[in-house]
Amino acid sequence: MTSLLTRTPDGLLVDPDVALLEALTSPDLPSKKHSFRRRDAELDPLLLAAAVASGPSVTRNHYAHDFFPGVALPRAEGAWDWSQWDGERVGAVNQAKKFVYTSRQGPRTSRARAEKENPDSDSKRPLASIPVNAPTGKRRQAAAHTTSVPSHASQSSPIPPVKVTCMARTRIPTPHGPAFLHLYHNNRDSKEHLAIVVDPAQFCDDNSSSPPPIRSSSLDAVWSDSETEMDRLTRGAYVGRLSPTSHTASSPGHPKNSRLVDAIPSPLVRIHSECFTGETIGSMRCDCGEQLDEAIRLMSQPIIMPSPKPSETPTRIPGRGVVIYMRQEGRGIGLLSKIRAYNLQDLGHDTVTANLMLGHGADERGYEVAIAILRDLGLASSSGEGVRLLTNNPDKVRAMEKEGLKIAERVPMIPRSWKKKHEGGRTAGDTEERLAGSTMVGGNAVHGEDLEKYLRTKVLRMGHMLSLDS
Numbered sequence: 001m002t003s004l005l006t007r008t009p010d011g012l013l014v015d016p017d018v019a020l021l022e023a024l025t026s027p028d029l030p031s032k033k034h035s036f037r038r039r040d041a042e043l044d045p046l047l048l049a050a051a052v053a054s055g056p057s058v059t060r061n062h063y064a065h066d067f068f069p070g071v072a073l074p075r076a077e078g079a080w081d082w083s084q085w086d087g088e089r090v091g092a093v094n095q096a097k098k099f100v101y102t103s104r105q106g107p108r109t110s111r112a113r114a115e116k117e118n119p120d121s122d123s124k125r126p127l128a129s130i131p132v133n134a135p136t137g138k139r140r141q142a143a144a145h146t147t148s149v150p151s152h153a154s155q156s157s158p159i160p161p162v163k164v165t166c167m168a169r170t171r172i173p174t175p176h177g178p179a180f181l182h183l184y185h186n187n188r189d190s191k192e193h194l195a196i197v198v199d200p201a202q203f204c205d206d207n208s209s210s211p212p213p214i215r216s217s218s219l220d221a222v223w224s225d226s227e228t229e230m231d232r233l234t235r236g237a238y239v240g241r242l243s244p245t246s247h248t249a250s251s252p253g254h255p256k257n258s259r260l261v262d263a264i265p266s267p268l269v270r271i272h273s274e275c276f277t278g279e280t281i282g283s284m285r286c287d288c289g290e291q292l293d294e295a296i297r298l299m300s301q302p303i304i305m306p307s308p309k310p311s312e313t314p315t316r317i318p319g320r321g322v323v324i325y326m327r328q329e330g331r332g333i334g335l336l337s338k339i340r341a342y343n344l345q346d347l348g349h350d351t352v353t354a355n356l357m358l359g360h361g362a363d364e365r366g367y368e369v370a371i372a373i374l375r376d377l378g379l380a381s382s383s384g385e386g387v388r389l390l391t392n393n394p395d396k397v398r399a400m401e402k403e404g405l406k407i408a409e410r411v412p413m414i415p416r417s418w419k420k421k422h423e424g425g426r427t428a429g430d431t432e433e434r435l436a437g438s439t440m441v442g443g444n445a446v447h448g449e450d451l452e453k454y455l456r457t458k459v460l461r462m463g464h465m466l467s468l469d470s
């Protein structure tokens with residue numbers, strides 16, 4: 001962006017763009033001493049981003065501000081409440097209702113003091129999320145049967161322990177085989193996080209030769225004395241296969257270990273973050289849709305159990321695992337900001353810088369709710385069999401271990417296009433072997449220029465554990 005220097009009433013030569021940016025992005029609103037007129041409605045993030053990208057007079061204090069009407073907790077998850085915005089009135093100068101520039105940073109002095117007092121504190125963490133509304137009806141009953149996990153945050157603040165409740169479960173036939181979708185409520189945010197449980201053993205009444213089924217203890221709990229069998233069946237608290245002629249409500253309590261449990265590999269687990277663009281409309285800017293598909297595919301592969309006697313044929317048991325699907329769109333910044341970030345990427349910035357330019361952290365996700373869901377499914381005890389975590393992301397591994405998850409093994413997720421290149425054109429689980437699906441799940445490898453750039457940034461800037469040679 002080029003701008004001409006202009007002279008202020010005091011006779012000083014100033015760059016109006018930089019002066020405007022200074023004033024608009026400082027914690028205090030512009031005061032009367034500034035000689036220029038506010039142009040709130042005409043400004044947009046791209047203009048500011050262009051100024052940020054071009055000027056030498058830009059510091060980190062120019063980041064972390066919002067451009068639209070602020071809400072009570074601008075950083076709270078889901079806080080971007082468009083119902084509070086009544087439209088952009090370009091050109092309406094003397095409007096009573098003005099745009100508010102919301103600084104997401106506290107004053108520099110208080111930030112410095114906080115950092116000094118608690119050097120480990122993560123000043124970029126989102127503020128405590130909005131508490132869920134008061135429970136009503138079934139929700140109130142369910143609230144008594146939540147699975148709670150002591151919160152690390154609770155050691156230094158009054159945030160209550162994370163509580164999750166599986167509100168309902170149902171069978172979903174996928175291109176890779178059956179899965180059980182579990183919908184969770186929690187006391188940290190108002191999002192409906194999900195668990196996709198791949199565990200066909202749940203259809204069998206006799207689990208003596210397979211690992212214990214992966215079941216939600218909050219779902220199987222009896223929610224009230226008045227709960228009928230029909231209530232339980234409707235919310236998915238049943239065992240075996242549900243049909244017009246077969247329906248057995250489940251009993252509370254986690255299933256017992258069976259005899260083979262020590263010999264079989266720990267279940268695969270993926271903590272996956274929502275990506276509307278990659279998963280729903282097949283965007284090839286990222287590999288999110290492919291990763292979701294690959295995770296379900298890997299979990300659905302049968303496990304071959306070698307027999308102790310070489311003369312006997314190996315046993316095949318159904319594969320199992322869980323995708324915890326967290327509604328943390330755009331690495332926690334939300335779809336609106338992610339869309340803006342994509343425009344900044346088209347302007348030449350990478351995925352990390354784009355987030356920072358919008359005032360966000362490179363990654364704003366938290367994993368406490370995910371751990372609480374795993375615990376509810378009986379998979380997150382620190383002493384149990386542990387899980388095989390499907391990820392390349394070292395931060396995710398650290399965060400999960402910090403929350404107390406036992407990781408028996410990290411299983412990498414090599415992009416299909418890279419694998420394909422490496423293996424001379426064939427991918428593990430290639431189309432010949434896989435069911436053709438018209439949806440993202442069931443599709444084949446995605447590739448393209450944008451995706452390559454994104455994947456390389458994940459390796460080079462976010463430390464993802466992938467070899468660029470692969």
Ligand SMILES: Nc1nc2c(ncn2[C@@H]2O[C@H](COP(=O)(O)OP(=O)(O)OP(=O)(O)O)[C@@H](O)[C@H]2O)c(=O)[nH]1
Nearest residue numbers: 273274275286328329330331338341351391392393
């Ligand atoms: N802000 C932002 N978010 C993105 C972008 N591309 C994908 N995402 C989001 O990133 C999240 C997935 O993050 P990834 O880094 O791909 O995966 P990960 O889950 O951290 O790491 P892995 O476990 O190794 O796959 C989803 O929430 C996507 O919506 C982008 O360019 N900008």
